[in-house]
Amino acid sequence: MIPASSHFDQSTITALLHHDPLVQRYRTFFSFLDWSVVEEWQQRRSSRGRPVEQPISASLKIFLLRIQEGLIYTQQLRKFLLEHPLLMIDFGFDLVLDSHAPYGFDAEKTLPSRQWIGEKLRALDRSLLQGLLASTVTALVQEIPGLGETVAFNVKHIYAWVKENNPRVFTEKGHDKHHRPTGDPDCRLGVKRSTNQEQPDGSTKEKKEVLWGYGSGVAAATTPTYGDVVLAEYTLPFNEGDVTYFEPLYRQTVAALGIFPTNITADAAYDAWYVYQKAALHGGIAAIPLNAHTTHASSRATDGVPLCEKGLRMVPTFQFAHTNGYQAQRFRCPLLHPQPDGQTCEHPQFVKGKGCVKDLNWELGGLQRVLLDRTTPLYRALANQRTSCERINSQAKELGIERPKVRNAQSVKNLNTLTYIVINVRALNRAKSINRRLLQMN
Incomplete structure (x- = not known):
């Protein structure tokens, strides 16, 4: 709504909006956002019979302005808007009309209180904000x-x-x-x-x-x-x-x-098998350094099969669902399985007659984590990102x-x-x- 006053008629205020550099800067800024996301949210809210106060688009715009202008306190935001009343018109606030005011409305009464603005920020719908962020990603995908x-x-x-x-x-x-x-x-x-x-x-x-x-x-x-x-x-x-x-x-x-x-x-804080799994399932790699705090991994052959302390390939027996959420493969001593071959070993487990047993993560991500060559140009190029x-x-x-x-x-x-x-x-x-x-x- 374009108001009118004893100082400026509607055509003059329209011209002021068109030529004000701050208004034009924010018109350009907001033109990059998909406001249909906001309109759809508003329609869903209205269909549930919920009352609509100030337009949600106006609230979003002042909060985005707060970020853009570096106004860290709510009182600073409110002061900035009072000093630039043309923004309040352009942002679509429900104006409290006053023909004696310079721009045809009472800016102080139109602009909500500091407490209201703070509460509105807290109460913003997370799904609305996430949808608006996702819409910027969609637009960027089309450009890049x-x-x-x-x-x-x-x-x-x-x-x-x-x-x-x-x-x-x-x-x-x-x-x-x-x-x-x-x-x-x-x-x-x-x-x-x-x-x-x-x-x-x-x-x-x-x-x-x-x-x-x-x-x-x-x-x-x-x-x-x-x-x-x-x-x-x-x-x-x-x-x-x-x-x-x-x-x-x-x-x-x-x-x-x-x-x-x-x-x-x-970084190494994300060194978990399920992170590698996401990349491995789609033919890629997870360029993540091994976490220094993790236990020392067992020696492996190039296909992921573990090697015992004598350097022999261990024998796979069966797979099972591990309590940590992955499919595990059990490996047994190659001197005892599938049957004893007469050789001996000084390992304490062999002396007990059981031989070494290893239960290893056999998911694609678990294998990639331990087998990934972290010296290749591809790994380094991805890690640099x-x-x-x-x-x-x-x-x-x-x-x-x-x-x-x-x-x-x-x-x-x-x-x-x-x-x-x-x-x-x-x-x-x-x-x-x-x-x-x-x-x-x-």
Whole structure:
């Protein structure tokens, strides 16, 4: 709705909207989003008889503006909008008309309170935000050939807005994992980094950097021409291990891309057989270094068959469902199975008459994990793509993701999704510009 006032008629306000550089910048920014996702959500909500307050598109736009402009506090966002009332018209707010006001409406009464905006951020529908993020991935797939063939996974730490994260403030339960900070009871204590420091006597002492907060998991892809994009995101309290993020991120990635990624890359925190399984099932590899904390793997032949301590191929007997969720293959001593051959061995198990027994993960992913050659050019090229997550994390940090000024998990999750939407909109703008230039060259 275009209002009119004693100062400007509707045609003048329309002209102001058309020429205002800030309004035009955000019209361009929002044009990259698929607003049909929002319209369909709004229709479903209305069909259930739920009341509609301010248009959800207007709320989404102010929260995306908050990220884009780096307005970390809600009060800053509200002040910015009051200083730019033309944005409130263009964003589609239900205006409180006042013909005596310069732009024909009372901006202070139109704009919801700081408390309302904070509650609206917390109450945003997660499925709506995820759908909007997925729509940016769909648009990027149309612009970038081969996007998502290789997907990188990583987790970014987020500091909760609590006094326990302030090193200058002493808190009696600052490192008690059972403690619940009053500032944000949803956050959890976790280890950000663990290092060994050398002591004066030459010994080493482990030093852990801990924080109260959350982890923002991302699945990202990159190409040399178009740069980095976000394919999926998932937020958990910071006490969860990195590999916990993998399954939900992978499911979102497949849904957004419409295809299964061929290759996967991540750091050693994702060194789990089921991560390799996803790549192995689709003819690819998971470029992941072996975790130094895992137990030493048994010696294997090139086909995965284990070798006993004498270097002999062990004999497969039967397969069974392992309690850890994979199909296992049992191998027995080659000197005793399928029947004793008269040779002897000094191994204690042989002396007992049983011989060595090994139950090994016989899934494609389990085999790839132990047989993968991590020195090949292909492995190194894929492993290098892990840096796409680091660059995405760097962009997200610049947009304020690391220290959100909200005090509950739902608001943190929503701000994270909005941040990645902004990153993808920028990537889509970049991709379209590159493609236009390429077409002009032909």
